[in-house]
Amino acid sequence: MIKRGRESLPVLLVDDESTVLESAEAVLQGAGIESIELFEGGTTVMERMRHGPVGAVVLDLFMPNLSGTELLPMLVSGYPHVPVIIITAAQDVDIAVRCMKEGAFDYLVKPIDDKRFSITIRHALEVRSLKTQVDTLKHYLITDDLRHAHSFSGIISQSRKFRALFQYAEAVAPSPEPILISGETGVGKEKFAEALHHLSGLPGRFVQLNVAGLDETLFSDTLFGHRKGAFTGAHQNREGLVAQAVDGTLFLDEIGDLSMASQVKLLRLIQEQRYYPLGSDVAKNSRVRIICATNQNLDRSMLANQFRADLYYRLSVHQIQIPPLRDHKEDIPLLVRHFLEEAATSMHKKAPIVPGELITLLKNHSFPGNVRELRAMIYNALAVHRSGPYLSMESFRELFQKRQAEGDQAGRMDLDSGQNSLRILEQFPTLRNAEAILIREALRRAGGNQGTAALLLGISRVALNRRLTRLSTQPHWREFLNQTLLHGESPDDGSEAW
Template sequence: MKEKSFATLPVFLVDDEASVLHATAAILHSAGVAHVHMVDDSRELLSALEQQPASAILLDLFMPNVTGTKLLPDIVHLYPEIPVIVMTAAQDVETAVRSMKEGAFDYLVKPVEESRLVASVRHALEVHSLRRQMGVLKHYLLSDCLQNNDAFAGIITHSRKMRALFQYLEAVAVSAEPVLIGGETGAGKEMFAHALHKLSGLTGQFVQVNVAGLDDTLFSDTLFGHKKGAFTGADQSRAGLIAQAGGGTIFLDEIGDLSMASQVKLLRLLQEHMYFPLGSDVARPSDARVVCATNCNLAQRMRQNQFRSDLFFRLSVHQIEVPPLRQHKEDILLLLQHFLDEAAASINKPAPEPSNELITLLSNYHFPGNVRELRAMVFNAMALHRGGPVLAMDSFRQTIQKQQKSGADNSPTEPSDGLPVIIPGRFPTLEEVEEAMVREALKRAKGNQGVAATLLGLSRPALNRRLARRAMQPES
């Protein structure tokens, strides 16, 4: 049976007074704690925990039948991962010290201030989440296995680097904390967000919004909604996407482009699990899990005072970096065949075979647009394919040459045209540089002159003339 996600595990309230149970539950519900389980007979607690795991327990010490003093050490022994918050009317220091020694996570004296109660429960939930994640990570490190391969079915790969990310996602899926997904455009960040939602076990929707280009008002209206009459044209109230994602996941793409004013509102949502619709002064709770993605360097944006550091650290409790395609080139052939089958099916044609020459060419290409660019290449080639068992290469060559001429084939981490070239020792002549480049291109192309010409940005006849002039042969 699949383990329930952290976000669905309830907080147990154990007290023999019904008024205390209902008042405490109301406070937690208003603070965004959606799942609360009330136990008014202490004798039923341990059997209830066997049937339903808990994320935290609020325990009264003085109850009839079985006291909290007796239950506390049993809970700590049987369920060490569950934080137990003692909440009792006893104010003496001796009772508090004894409770903490026996494993209580916190000690609250009735009547408890709402802010103190909420802060203690939230802290307990965070600790419980971290404890579970450590257990899951330890399991994956020891077993090197995946529990739910189906969640990653849409990500075509046999790369060990990608598999390690899958294992990390399975581990953090049990957490309610935000996840920050980084990576270049086209690398597959959205697919990782979808996989995380499937793994989480959340029953709500996966709701996606690209926040790039949204000013603060549009951001607030899109996410938080508005009351009737909040602004001109607001003829009726509208729930925002946060409400739509209740019990599920809200995926905020291009988070690095969010305005500073909107960053403050997002930070409040993450810290308090509350938000204000436009035109309303009544806060509403949110239990949507927040997942964000960016292709920006947020650390650099922080240094430039374009991104709040407190928001960054709140967002990056769990953080993954999706590698660009050039860092898992072993997947190129697998992706090429997958996209060929997909493209052929979309136009009701049989899928041709890729030639060895095409595979060599793509294996030497940098793919600035990553997996998305490869897919576009394949679909374009299939649309132009006029039949035959082997896929034509012309469209691939043209796309790659166009990218090379435009200078788009540059990694963000590699030197740009404006940086100096460091050449130690004697400065080579242009003829020597040309010869070295041609030899390297032929080596990478495994002797295929057509592929080497494409890598060099030359036509096949132009390369042939250079080879004939120097009588150069491919290196073995």
């Protein structure tokens, strides 16, 4: 047995003629499949199968000592998840069909077309990978296990939604197929891409590129590199990112902004796994795993003819949709503590205690900038914090008041344009009732904390107290206020801290 290549799931070529083995190996290497093991005869194949995972087996039917017809049922029964491709002569097609019924993945008739041979092997490897992913996902559904939690250490979450994403990431990370990560700005798409690279076990580098704003020429030069003299100013050869990420991961961010011409080039790179540096007519094999990310809706972009459908389906073999922070607000306390400790270390300060009022306030914010916005808030708050055991609320109050003023301005613009931005109930409420409804909802969201409720309403604490005093004359309001303020009020000094 001769072993070549570094990939974890090799292709086993089994034939009794060394010239056939070397020819088949050359074809596969030319197609970018480099992990290959050669077996001159079938006597040692089963022993090799017991020593580690295999991607696929290419098996000649007629060999001395142990023929392919004898070896096939042993492989199918012992390793049903490994595709076996039968090689046969034209007059043996009936035998090949019987082999298919016995569990062979496919068969090829000699003389074999090089392109069909490489496509068949690649298809078999894809099926093998998908079977592994399905088995892994079944395991997670049954056990709720997470095998490599340390790979996600850069993603701070205890949410069930994120645990499910972690499990899915573990299942698809070893696959050579592209992965599409989508989500709003600031949700952590780059962190997920880094985790996927770590989980893949690839020995190469993690190389990233933001493709937004790159024209066709710059995109080609950045990814594929150029040869000396390819264009004015090309004084020497330069390797592109595809070469720099060999046996590793190439992460392309903002893929939804890629120009149509560049989309064609990326599609060819993925389909053919070959590329041409600028100024060269010699193709180079691509040995990278591609991960893409976008904050756009690519389905909508396809309908608008702004994104190629064929590229989308190539990129989205595996998809990870990261939820916005407003959909996993249970992580806010954990994130606040993490960012506060991180900021304190970078600023050489002692991390103060987080007031309980702050967590309530943050959970009532929509976070259009997601985790990145929360991180900026915490860093800014610590930067202006001067003294005292509790983190100052002042910077947060100022920020939320500014946002509310912007919201009021947007509301006035809606009214000026004649748009109705408020859905009125079927029974039109009086102004007094509408005020009572808003105050009640603000207190509910604030957990009874009057300071936070006043901030949500855009009024002062004193103004809210006046309204509560007036409302307390109504019996049903008196009962509600007693219950809410008795169990939910947090003192302003931050003594009820998280």
